[in-house]
Amino acid sequence: MTRAGLPLVNVACCAPLVREPLDADAATDLAQTLKAIADPARLRLLSLIAAHEGGEACVCDLTEPLGLTQPTVSHHLKVLVDAGLLHRDKRGVWAYFTLVPGALDSLANVLSSRGMAVPAG
Amino acid sequence: MTRAGLPLVNVACCAPLVREPLDADAATDLAQTLKAIADPARLRLLSLIAAHEGGEACVCDLTEPLGLTQPTVSHHLKVLVDAGLLHRDKRGVWAYFTLVPGALDSLANVLSSRGMAVPAG
DNA sequence: TCCTGACATAGACAAACATCGATGTCCTGC
DNA sequence: GCAGGACATCGATGTTTGTCTATGTCAGGA
Numbered sequence: 001m002t003r004a005g006l007p008l009v010n011v012a013c014c015a016p017l018v019r020e021p022l023d024a025d026a027a028t029d030l031a032q033t034l035k036a037i038a039d040p041a042r043l044r045l046l047s048l049i050a051a052h053e054g055g056e057a058c059v060c061d062l063t064e065p066l067g068l069t070q071p072t073v074s075h076h077l078k079v080l081v082d083a084g085l086l087h088r089d090k091r092g093v094w095a096y097f098t099l100v101p102g103a104l105d106s107l108a109n110v111l112s113s114r115g116m117a118v119p120a121g
Numbered sequence: 122m123t124r125a126g127l128p129l130v131n132v133a134c135c136a137p138l139v140r141e142p143l144d145a146d147a148a149t150d151l152a153q154t155l156k157a158i159a160d161p162a163r164l165r166l167l168s169l170i171a172a173h174e175g176g177e178a179c180v181c182d183l184t185e186p187l188g189l190t191q192p193t194v195s196h197h198l199k200v201l202v203d204a205g206l207l208h209r210d211k212r213g214v215w216a217y218f219t220l221v222p223g224a225l226d227s228l229a230n231v232l233s234s235r236g237m238a239v240p241a242g
Numbered sequence: 243t244c245c246t247g248a249c250a251t252a253g254a255c256a257a258a259c260a261t262c263g264a265t266g267t268c269c270t271g272c
Numbered sequence: 273g274c275a276g277g278a279c280a281t282c283g284a285t286g287t288t289t290g291t292c293t294a295t296g297t298c299a300g301g302a
Contacts, residue, residue, distance in 0.1 A: 017164065018171035018220065021186070027161035027168075034164075037232075038155035039260080040148035043138065047148075050139035059279060065142070072261055074280060093269050093278050104138065108233035111158075111225050160290080180249060193291055195250060214248050214299055 018113050033107060036083035041066055042076050046085065046104070049097050058094040139234050154228060157204035162187055163197050167206065167225070170218050179215045 022030070037043060044066060049057045063073050077097055080086040085103045089096045143151070158164060169186055170178045184194050198218055201207040206224045210217045 017168050017225065020168070021172045022165050022168040024161065024165070027164045031159050031161040031164055034155055034159035035259095038152050038159040040145065040152040041260085043148045043152055043155075044143050044145070047138050047141070047143040051142045068260095069262065070279070071263080071281080075260080078280080090268095090279090095279060099139065104232045105234055108229040111232070112229035113226055156289095162290080189290095190292065191249070192251080192293080196290080199250080211249090216249060 015110075016113055017110055030110065033083050033085075036079050036085060037107075039076070041068060041072075042080055045073070045076055045080065045097075046099065049086070050099055056089075056096045056098040058096050060094070136231075137234055138231055151231065154204050154206075157200050157206060158228075160197070162189060162193075163201055166194070166197055166201065166218075167220065170207070171220055177210075177217045177219045179217050181215070 017030075037046065045062060048062055048065060049055070052061060059070060059073055059077065062077075063070050066073060068076075077086060077088070081088050081097075085100055087098050087100050089098065138151075158167065165187060166183060169183055170176070173182060180191060180194055180198065183198075184191050187194060189197075198207060198209070202209050202218075206221055208219050208221050210219065
């Protein structure tokens, strides 16, 4: 069973990775988020959604450029939503996906040796 | 010679993920590097090595804090070296590992919505 | 030369994962 | 109410991956 109703994004737990040793829990947490984006299909999904007009896209916009079936794309999108990287907005029959603002930036912050300012728009 | 006979390790291939759609090849490439760090043990290895005195550590320094066997740690280190994130320096009987300068920062750059200056000067 | 200690490699195994076809759920139009 | 379309979920399957034990390699000392 998948953890439904994620509490929130473990997306960027803490201090930069290289500043101090991660404890086991923090490492597991961060790894889980990284696993979410460590997949070609999901990277392309993030990229396609970001580049799509209005910064949002529905499943039907995404299956064709990826060359994957609708259930597979839906699965990948769920992984990204669960990881706190995508936001899902169901409007009528369609489900529109957008990037969660700052999520990827927070992740980048943890990897970077130096904390950086979030561009904020 | 190339490090470890690896073809190459484009740790950070290109433009920020959210700027334009990734093509399939670039996505596969980036995903491979992300997979290398999308593991709790390997995240802790990076962290432990960075925090170790002199910024370097040998295998014997790393097995105990991780609670994994020596071959498993050796395996994880190899994955990180192959991904271009760690550098291995064999001195006598010991193998010392250090972070490849800028590698994680480059990765962070790709994830970040905005390119940032690499601190390593 | 042989032995010991540090590390790498090989092989095996179980868990996790990506993908698919089939099916279920929900909204909209007739 | 009924049909159709968009999306989610289910169950199955082949592949990848993390971990172990056993073994190989190599340097340094007795």
